Amino acid sequence: MPETRKGRALFAPLAAVLALAYPAAAAPAPQRVVSMNLCTDEMAMLIAAPGQLHSVSFLAADPISSVLAPEASRYKANHGQAEEIFLMQPDLVLAGTYTTGATVDLLRRLGIRVEQFAPENSFDDIRAGLRRMGEVLGQRQRAEDLVADLDRRLAAVKAGDHDGMTAAIYYANSYTSGSGTLIDDVMAKAGLTNIATKFGYAGMERLPLELLVLSDPDLLVTADRGYSAPALAQQGFDHPAFRAQAALSGAVDLASRYTICGAPFTAEAVRLLSQGADARKAAPK
Amino acid sequence: MNDARRYQMALAALTLATLILFCLSLLVGPAGIGFIDSVSALFSERRDAIALIMQEIRLPRALLGLMVGATLGLSGAVLQGYLRNPLAEPALIGVSASASLGAVLAIYTGLSAVFPPALPLAALAASVVAVLIVQAMAGRRGSVLTLILAGVAVSSFAGAMTSLALNLSSNPFAALEIMFWMLGSLTDRSMTHVWLALPFMLAGWAALLTLGRALDALTLGGDTAASLGVDMRRVQFLAVFGTAASVGAATAVTGAIGFVGLVVPHLLRPLTGGQPSRLLPTSALGGASVVLAADILVRIVAPERDLKLGVLTAIVGAPFFLWLVWRERRKVA
Numbered sequence: 001m002p003e004t005r006k007g008r009a010l011f012a013p014l015a016a017v018l019a020l021a022y023p024a025a026a027a028p029a030p031q032r033v034v035s036m037n038l039c040t041d042e043m044a045m046l047i048a049a050p051g052q053l054h055s056v057s058f059l060a061a062d063p064i065s066s067v068l069a070p071e072a073s074r075y076k077a078n079h080g081q082a083e084e085i086f087l088m089q090p091d092l093v094l095a096g097t098y099t100t101g102a103t104v105d106l107l108r109r110l111g112i113r114v115e116q117f118a119p120e121n122s123f124d125d126i127r128a129g130l131r132r133m134g135e136v137l138g139q140r141q142r143a144e145d146l147v148a149d150l151d152r153r154l155a156a157v158k159a160g161d162h163d164g165m166t167a168a169i170y171y172a173n174s175y176t177s178g179s180g181t182l183i184d185d186v187m188a189k190a191g192l193t194n195i196a197t198k199f200g201y202a203g204m205e206r207l208p209l210e211l212l213v214l215s216d217p218d219l220l221v222t223a224d225r226g227y228s229a230p231a232l233a234q235q236g237f238d239h240p241a242f243r244a245q246a247a248l249s250g251a252v253d254l255a256s257r258y259t260i261c262g263a264p265f266t267a268e269a270v271r272l273l274s275q276g277a278d279a280r281k282a283a284p285k
Numbered sequence: 286m287n288d289a290r291r292y293q294m295a296l297a298a299l300t301l302a303t304l305i306l307f308c309l310s311l312l313v314g315p316a317g318i319g320f321i322d323s324v325s326a327l328f329s330e331r332r333d334a335i336a337l338i339m340q341e342i343r344l345p346r347a348l349l350g351l352m353v354g355a356t357l358g359l360s361g362a363v364l365q366g367y368l369r370n371p372l373a374e375p376a377l378i379g380v381s382a383s384a385s386l387g388a389v390l391a392i393y394t395g396l397s398a399v400f401p402p403a404l405p406l407a408a409l410a411a412s413v414v415a416v417l418i419v420q421a422m423a424g425r426r427g428s429v430l431t432l433i434l435a436g437v438a439v440s441s442f443a444g445a446m447t448s449l450a451l452n453l454s455s456n457p458f459a460a461l462e463i464m465f466w467m468l469g470s471l472t473d474r475s476m477t478h479v480w481l482a483l484p485f486m487l488a489g490w491a492a493l494l495t496l497g498r499a500l501d502a503l504t505l506g507g508d509t510a511a512s513l514g515v516d517m518r519r520v521q522f523l524a525v526f527g528t529a530a531s532v533g534a535a536t537a538v539t540g541a542i543g544f545v546g547l548v549v550p551h552l553l554r555p556l557t558g559g560q561p562s563r564l565l566p567t568s569a570l571g572g573a574s575v576v577l578a579a580d581i582l583v584r585i586v587a588p589e590r591d592l593k594l595g596v597l598t599a600i601v602g603a604p605f606f607l608w609l610v611w612r613e614r615r616k617v618a
Contacts, residue, residue, distance in 0.1 A: 172458050173458065173461075174473065205589065206589055206590075206591060208314070208315040208316075208588075209342055209473050210314050210315050210316035210338045210342055210343075211315050211316060213316075213334050213337050213338050213342070214316045214334050214335075214338065216334055224458075227455070227456040227457075227458070228455070228456075229393065229395075229454050229455045229456035229459065230392055230393055230395050230397075230398055230456065231392075231393065231454065231456040231458040231459040231462060232392070232458075232462050232465060233456075233458030233459075233461070233462065234458070235473075236473060238477075239341070239342075239473055239475050240341045240475050240476065240477070241337050241338065241341035241342050241475070244332065244337050244341070245337070
């Protein structure tokens with residue numbers, strides 16, 4: 001088989017260059033992975049081969065924040081502290097880019113490989129994040145399957161005819177999500193216009209109750225309502241003005257676990273919003 | 286004669302200022318509604334967006350500013366007169382922090398969700414305990430120093446317990462609310478809060494306002510006051526209960542707002558000829574003006590930040606407090 005040999009000879013230097021440029025791609029797949037961020041927890045649980053993932057953060061087992069809470073009980077829980085993670089002797093640590101910066105620095109100084117993942121702010125980010133996780137864990141095919149699953153689920157949601165319908169998301173402490181956020185993309189995929197984007201908000205910003213009432217959205221989406229322990233943060237949902245507006249708009253309560261982190265299950269949020277918008281259109285104004 | 290006239294003028298001016306600030310408070314907000322629209326919406330029967338904003342968002346906010354400010358000014362004036370101590374104030378002697386603790390325990394255990402009056406009641410109970418502890422520590426002829434030290438101790442303990450209770454909550458938002466309980470805010474309070482606090486505040490005000498004559502007599506010293514027929518036990522009960530009920534209810538719905546009760550009576554004392562009975566109504570009006578003004582400023586300075594009220598009152602109040610301490614020190618030396 002001269003051709004193959006020739007091909008191998010040709011590609012060998014290229015492979016070496018690639019190995020230098022992308023050590024992750026060439027290194028053998030990690031065998032003892034510890035994740036210390038909810039979003040990397042969920043992605044790793046979806047992608048890792050059996051036995052490859054050793055520990056996930058304690059948040060992964062919280063049914064309010066995590067879609068994969070039942071699965072999380074199969075792994076050891078960690079609390080994102082350098083000492084406990086070091087003692088687990090991982091060959092790879094997965095972390096987020098925003099939190100636990102000091103811990104990540106310390107782990108790297110201790111000689112542990114740490115891969116950081118930025119939060120996903122759009123469905124494109126989700127696809128890129130899944131593929132990178134596949135690369136890092138040496139499970140590219142699994143990652144591609146998940147991306148295909150996401151696209152299939154998105155296509156299955158009939159974006160419907162929601163032309164000109166507006167939606168507002170209202171979190172605890174009267175926060176909302178503007179442009180450049182995952183929920184903004186979720187609304188767009190459901191065929192809705194985000195009123196926070198209309199106000200020129202970018203990222204998470206406070207939406208004063210007055211402005212929410214004034215903007216009179218067609219669909220009022222709430223999140224963060226699932227906690228059983230009381231806090232003032234949720235009092236906004238009981239404010240008489242908010243309740244009056246919720247009665248005027250269509251109302252959808254979106255479990256935050258679908259949108260805190262991006263994954264194929266985020267398509268469920270699109271489906272819920274689209275369904276809410278359909279119901280709103282059918283109801284007499 | 287001259288004094289009486291000056292007092293009447295001060296009373297009239299403060300009433301006018303409070304009225305103007307109350308109206309301004311109704312007109313300031315992110316929604317930017319015109320003057321005529323706002324006023325007509327305030328009395329409108331239709332439940333459209335603007336009426337909703339005016340009646341359910343801005344009206345309770347302005348009312349609570351008025352009520353909480355009056356409570357803080359009035360109780361500050363009474364405490365200073367009753368304890369004959371220029372540094373007495375609900376926040377400084379630990380009443381506000383303790384009321385916060387009571388309210389926090391009622392809210393975060395879920396008790397107030399089942400039985401709403403538990404919120405002001407718990408705050409009231411905690412405030413009574415705080416006043417009694419501070420008073421017992423400072424003694425009848427307590428010096429400024431012992432009173433402040435006891436107040437600091439009670440405040441820090443109540444503050445630490447509040448933080449602990451919030452940190453232990455399984456709700457991740459609870460821990461962030463320490464700021465609200467320490468600094469106070471009127472943002473997005475509703476008529477529910479007004480109705481919850483009002484009865485307790487009215488009872489507290491009634492108790493405090495009856496003390497005017499007794500406090501006048503007390504300026505001559507405790508023994509002289511007693512010989513003039515002042516029932517000291519009754520005065521103590523009314524001062525403690527009135528402060529605890531009104532400040533407790535105020536703190537339960539808006540968090541602890543500091544320094545108003547300290548600064549306002551001091552600023553107004555020269556206008557009242559040194560008579561506590563005159564200081565009480567003027568301080569109530571002055572306190573209302575200060576809190577309403579601070580709440581308007583909060584909305585103008587940083588509308589998108591939900592700045593806490595206590596930040597503004599402390600910016601004005603803390604330097605004033607330092608100046609008072611400085612003056613006290615010179616007096617002692």
